[in-house]
Amino acid sequence: MTSDTIVAVGQEAMKVTMLLSAPLLLTALTVGVLIGMLQAATQIQEMTLSFIPKLIAMALALVFLGHWMLNVAVDYTHALFTSIPGLIG
Secondary structure (H helix, E strand, O other), X not given: OOHHHHHHHHHHHXXXXXXXXXXXXXXXXXXXXXXXXXXXXXXXXXXXXXXHHHHHXXXXXXXXXXXXXXXXXXXXXXXXXXXXXXXXX
16 A cells, blocks of 8 residues: 555545535535625624524435435445455555
8 A cells, every 4th residue: 555545545535525515514604694694684683593594404405415425425435445455455
């Protein structure tokens, strides 16, 4: 196992991590910005106001994108497990 192999496996793991986290993070960011703009426009400064819409939006994102996210994770895990003999030597 060379250092190039380790770097390649690490890069692929980081890529999969970013792919899996991006939909939820972008959903939370978008809803947070929209709620923040609504709070600024209406001058409602309640800190907990954005929690429920973010929670609902992230649940919807999981409902719609969960299947894709699971497929990405399973494909990566399968590829990693099948490459173990080649990684060992």
